[in-house]
Structures are given as C-alpha cells and as structure tokens.
Amino acid sequence: MKKKKTNSRKVAIQGGYGAFHEIAALHYFKGEQIEIVPANTFKDLFASLKMRHVDLGIMAIENSLAGSILPNYNMLQESDMNIIGEIYLRIKQNLVVLKGQKIKDIKEVYSHPVALLQCQVFFDRYPNIKLIDSIDTALSAKEIADKKLKGIGAVSSKLAAKNYGLEIIAEGIETNKMNYTRFLILSEKKNPKLTKDVINKSSISFALSHRIGSLSKILSILSYYDINLTKIQSMPIIGKEWEYQFYIDLAFDDYNYYRQSIEAIRPFTSHIKVLGEYCKGKTVMD
Secondary structure (H helix, E strand, C coil): CCCCCCCEEEEEEECCCCCCCHHHHHHCCCCCCEEEEECHHHHHHHHHHHCCCCCCCEEEEEEEEECHHHHHHHHHHCCCCCEEEEEECCCCEEEECCCCHHHCCCEEEEEHHEEEEEEHHHHHHCCCCEEEEEECHHHHHHHHHCCCCCCCEEEEEEHHHHHCCCCEEEEEECCCCEEEEEEEECCCCCCCCCCCCCCCCCEEEEECCCCCCHHHHHHHHHHCCCCCCCCCEEEEECCCCCCCCEEEEEEEECCHHHHHHHHHHHHHHHEEEEEEEECEEEEEEE
8 A cells, every 4th residue: 555645845954853953843844744854964964955865954053152053154155055944942951861760870971062061060060970972962862772871871852852762860951041042944945935025034144355344334234224233253264364254144124125235235245145035033942
C-alpha cells in the first residue's frame, strides 16, 4: 500500500532532535506540516539547502548573552540564501541524566560550550562535576540515552530529555534568565507570501566605499528615511587590511521609504547585498 503524499516541507536544523533549533522551528511553523532534518554543523545545514535536500533552514545568528555567531554571518554572505523570517526563543537549560540518577552520582556533564557557560554559576556549586564541551546540546543527551551512560549528564532542552527518555534533575539552571537566541529562517527562494504591505524588516551587508565619512553618511541617510537600525555587526574583510564588511538589520514602517534609503546609501558602499526582507519575529518561550 502506497503512503499518502503530504505537503510537509523539510526544514534543516543544526543539532539533533530536541535541539533548540528544532524548538524554534516548531514554534515558527506552528500549524504547518514540516519534517525536521538534523545537520551536525551549520556548514552541513547550508550544504543541505544548496543541494536542495531540504526546503528551508533555521539558523541561530545571535544570543542575548553570548552575542553574535560570527561564522554564520560569513556563511550567509557567501551563500545565495534569503532570510525570509526570524524568531526569538527564550533559552531554558536543564541538567538531564538517565532515569534513577541523582546529582551526587554525576561526575561529568557534556554540552555545547555556550550552554555550559550559561550555566556556570550552577555548576560552581558542584566542583566535583567536570564540564566537557560537545558539538550540540541535544546530541549530548542522545549519547547518554544510546549508550546508557551512568554518572554522565548533559545540559539540554526539555524536548531533548523527552525525546531520549531522560530525566531532568535540575531545571532552569541558566545563570541569567533573560537568555534569548535569535534564529533566521533561510530559503533559496523569496517567500511569495511576503508583500510590501507586511514586510517591515530587512538585513543587508556592504563594505564602505573609499570616501571620507561614508559610515556616518549612511547612518544619517537611514535616519532621514525613518529607518531604525536594530543591529550592526562589522567583520574584517580577509585579505584587505583594515577594511570591514558591515551587516545591518533595518526596521521600518514604510517599505517604499526603505527601498529609497537603500538606493540613497548605495554611493557610499561597495558590494551592497540585501540578505533578506521579512517580518519582525515574535518572541516565544522554550
């Protein structure tokens, strides 16, 4: 008997099932049929998109505590992918173990280095626990379940604990509760449903032209057109001494004014590129 075809779209995430990327994807695509496709690294995620193994990708770009994920800006710049959306996820970290284990039994805890750093104050109370970096929060939880590792814990999401049948022995162990990660939704094609009437945010990149005061002029022009600059990130251009690539997020109420501002700043830039036009993302809880 043939399986019925579904209209589900494949969405690539970085990390394993239960990763915060999956949680963000489930929130963003709530009510839609999607198939989560894990990728070990962000490079693998972009490769899946490029080879059209998946329809969409979701990628963390910055965290309210750890800051920008700089390599992801480079991969975005070098790819032909479009940003078609964003979502902000409140990150809640948990200590997960095999069922029946107590915190006194735990000798080592594995997780992504950023996740471990976010929980440092909690682990300072347990100097006997060794913290070990791994590639991903959810994959760390999966390894404990797959290998039935006793005396080993992982820092991960509730979803990962549920997926792999693990027990949460310490919930919400992140030091700062104002811990949010911004995720971008990536696609090879622009979203035809996004029209001028609903688009109110944009991400662009550019290098500065060799004109005195180029950056200050760009900022003045954006202000003149009532464009709110919500993010600016600079990165050195490899092979060009003291030259920088700028990544800027723009928020606006009038799409036509925004497009006019792009043309107005063009003479003061080089290699300007619109990385995506989309709607401001909502904030959701883990």
